[in-house]
Amino acid sequence: MAKTPSSILATQFIILSLLSSFAIILVQGEDQGFVRSLDPKLLGLKKEKLSHFRFYWHDIYSGKNPSAVGVVRAPTNSSTLFGSVSMIDDPLTQGPELSSKLWGRAQGFYASASQQEVGLLMAMNFHFIEGKYNGSTISVLGRNQVFNKVREMPIIGGSGLFRFARGYVEARTHTFTPNTGDAIVEYNVYVLHY
Numbered sequence: 001m002a003k004t005p006s007s008i009l010a011t012q013f014i015i016l017s018l019l020s021s022f023a024i025i026l027v028q029g030e031d032q033g034f035v036r037s038l039d040p041k042l043l044g045l046k047k048e049k050l051s052h053f054r055f056y057w058h059d060i061y062s063g064k065n066p067s068a069v070g071v072v073r074a075p076t077n078s079s080t081l082f083g084s085v086s087m088i089d090d091p092l093t094q095g096p097e098l099s100s101k102l103w104g105r106a107q108g109f110y111a112s113a114s115q116q117e118v119g120l121l122m123a124m125n126f127h128f129i130e131g132k133y134n135g136s137t138i139s140v141l142g143r144n145q146v147f148n149k150v151r152e153m154p155i156i157g158g159s160g161l162f163r164f165a166r167g168y169v170e171a172r173t174h175t176f177t178p179n180t181g182d183a184i185v186e187y188n189v190y191v192l193h194y
Contacts, residue, residue: 045164045194053189055092055103057171062180067091074112080119081112092126096174096184104128110144120144122153126189136160138191140169149173155191167191 108124142153158165
């Protein structure tokens with residue numbers, strides 16, 4: 001069967017239309033000049049796993065070497081300390097005693113962000129200094145209602161062995177000393193990472 005010029009033209013038009021459609025899909029769905037999809041294996045990412053860490057966070061305002069320092073004071077008329085900001089470099093230890101094994105430090109800040117109750121905005125990195133996690137961090141950013149028995153805050157990322165981390169932390173106050181502001185808080189960390 002001989003092909004006529006009109007059937008050849010129709011075939012070419014269909015092929016061109018299909019190729020154009022695929023090109024549009026690739027441009028719109030994959031590469032837009034500044035972003036492209038990647039295979040996670042190219043970054044050395046293997047199977048995602050869930051890890052649980054438990055440690056104690058020591059927020060120390062008292063003594064000669066405090067790990068928490070107020071950098072902005074709250075107005076005197078605020079019962080919730082709204083507006084106050086503290087910088088932290090708090091030890092993270094295996095047990096509730098400050099003398100127990102040091103796993104790392106919580107570095108960042110927290111600010112009183114509620115006018116109705118004591119509710120903190122927490123922005124901190126758990127920087128690990130022990131074992132295979134040495135040098136890796138987990139980043140936490142969330143709301144901490146300090147007088148609730150259990151508080152939950154999201155993990156928003158990490159570095160080192162915690163690249164692409166996500167999950168949550170649970171905080172439970174172990175001890176609080178009102179006259180100094182010192183606190184020991186148990187943290188349970190549930191993190192998905194590669």
